[in-house]
Amino acid sequence: MKSLLTFPKGGVHPPESKAQTQGLAIEVMPVPDELELILGQHIGAPCTPTVAKRDVVAEGDVVGEVKKGLGVPLHAPVAGKIKEIATSAHPMRVSAPSITLVVDKEAEPVHYQWMDWHHLSSADLLAKIYDAGIVGIGGAGFPTHVKLNPPANSPIDTLVLNGAECEPYITADHRQMLENPMEIVEGANIILKILGISECHIGIESNKPDAIREMSKAAQDASGADGSIKIQTLQVKYPQGSEKQLIQAITGRKVPAMALPSAVGVVVQNVTTAKAIYNAVVYSKPLCEKVVTIAGKGIARPANLQVKIGTKVADIVDYLGGLRPGLAKIIMGGPMMGFAVSSLDVPVTKTTSAVLFLTEDEIDTKPHSACIRCGWCLEACPMGLEPKEIGIYVEADRAEDTEQFGVFDCFECGSCAYVCPAKRPLVQFVRLAKMKAKRAQ
Ligand code: SF4
Ligand code: SF4
Incomplete structure (x- = not known):
């Protein structure tokens, strides 16, 4: 059996806790x-x-x-x-x-009103996306028209759509993929036209077999059996849906520290953002x-x-x-x-x-204690950082010296805090360290 795609380093398996809502229609x-x-x-x-x-x-x-x-x-x-x-x-x-x-x-x-978008230029499509106020709605809210217009010195050849939805409890993207697969795929086609490329992978974790089925059907209808939009089944592992981990799982390319996905020729968008792009372009909504x-x-x-x-x-x-x-x-x-x-x-x-x-x-309400240097946080970190050192330095009032442990490469996934037996608030330590280290620059 073909092994499922995933990122190579770190990651955790928190309880999925999705049963409450995954069967509930929008x-x-x-x-x-x-x-x-x-x-x-x-x-x-x-x-x-x-x-x-x-x-x-x-x-x-x-x-x-x-x-x-x-x-x-x-x-x-x-x-x-x-x-x-x-x-x-x-x-x-x-x-x-x-x-x-x-x-x-x-x-x-x-x-x-519906409109045919196929005759529009990349610039026209980007303008419609800007006018509709689209931002990355699955993540931090980066303005989408900027992300889809990467600098000329970063040529893009691959679009990755994120349908992993690896956070426990959340099933909103799952439902969107089940209920609106055609709109998501059409959104992907619009992005491909803007970027002037033809390769698109949609990554979905294997715990959503119904979404994989519906999205595969929609992708096939839109681009044919050998088409440019391919559904990739991912292993269930947190944080599978973070940009750098998703890119590595699907393309094998490693985004360098402090760099953007465009550095390895990839643009990542969430599946729901693709649907918002569809609404913006096809309906001016x-x-x-x-x-x-x-x-x-x-x-x-x-x-x-x-x-x-x-x-x-x-x-x-x-x-x-x-x-x-x-x-x-x-x-x-x-x-x-x-x-x-x-x-x-x-x-x-x-x-x-x-x-x-x-x-x-x-929830876990146990109080945190001193680091016992077990190293579990190092093993869990998908970025290969040293969260234990960041925490120790912050407690010693040396937050501005944490850059050496890669604090700015931390995307606050919480995997380290999840595994820490001493319940140390490692993400809060990281946020504080970033703030103080930035001030000291
Ligand atoms: S929160 Fe940061 S330091 Fe902790 S595991 Fe995630 S990336 Fe690594
Ligand atoms: S997991 Fe917690 S206790 Fe273990 S080394 Fe990391 S910070 Fe220390």
């Missing part, structure tokens, strides 16, 4: 009374509001723009009236500038909604919910029947890379993939 949540649109939804500069208090906006209107530097516009997900431009709770920070939109429940939804997995024993009814960007967690909780006794922690994102939040006022952004409501028995 459900559209009714739009709540108010949306909270955070102005900084992507890597780069936050948007500047283009609207003022009391302005009336239509669905799809631009409400924020980046005046200078990296970024994309922000749109009104529905029609309504601007109540306030102030600050809101933020999934990763304490608060952030945002626009509060009071939803006009009487407004007719916009019907976006801005990125205004997101499929989010809502799971954990602390929520009355788990779901894969399609919500408007700006929907508050509190409204999701109400819609799903409330919280259950024993809730101990709320995480935006997965349990490995997500962020604990302390307020239900936090809104969904373009990069929110899940909201987890975890009870005491689903």
Whole structure:
């Protein structure tokens, strides 16, 4: 039997915990009374509001723009009236500038018109992707029009679509691949045209055989049995879906330390971003909604919910029947890379993939202790870094000296912390080390 593809170094096998939601079809949540649109939804500069208090906006209107530097516009997900431009709770920070939109429940939804995109040039396609405010919605939110326009000295020959969804609990991409395979594949074809290449691999972990089947069918329909879009079955191993690990698993190419995938001729996009690209190009539809997995024993009814960007967690909780006794922690994102939040006022952004409501028995609450130098974190690190040394240096107040252990190559996957028997907060140590080392540069 052919062995499944994976990356060679490190990785862990946390419990998958996907059974709660993997069989649940995507459900559209009714739009709540108010949306909270955070102005900084992507890597780069936050948007500047283009609207003022009391302005009336239509669905799809631009409400924020980046005046200078990296970024994309922000749109009104529905029609309504601007109540306030102030600050809101933020999934990763304490608060952030945002626009509060009071939803006009009487407004007719916009019907976006289909168009044939095949005659459009790369520049036209990139402009449509920018206009729709598309960012990498499976990851950190890098503006997609920039990622699809790599520098001329980094020729690209391969597109990799990430359908691994290796984080425990999250099943939103799985459902997208089952329910919208044609749109994802068409999105891949649009990206191939922009990059002027023909080779595309879609990596999916072997724990999603139904998605592998549906995506294979769609790829075959779109490009023929020997076509340019190939489905690659990946071993179930965390963090299979991180860019560098995915590239190595599928192409065998190793992205050098501190370099981008374009250094080895590859562009990576998430499968859901490919679907957003399809919507942007074929329907001129801005990125205004997101499929989010809502799971954990602390929520009355788990779901894969399609919500408007700006929907508050509190409204999701109400819609799903409330919280259950024993809730101990709320995480935006997965349990490995997500962020604990302390307020239900936090809104969904373009990069929110899940909201987890975890009870005491689903989390580890043991206090951390000193490093026992077991070396397990070194074995688990897919980047070959030395997380134990980073932690020791941070505790010794020498964070600015951690560059020698590769701190800037750490993408905060949490594999080291997961295996650490002393429960050391290694990812928090890394974040602190990066901050201090940057300041010292
Ligand atoms: S969080 Fe960083 S140091 Fe820890 S395993 Fe992941 S890449 Fe390595
Ligand atoms: S796994 Fe934890 S205890 Fe073991 S060496 Fe790494 S930091 Fe130290």
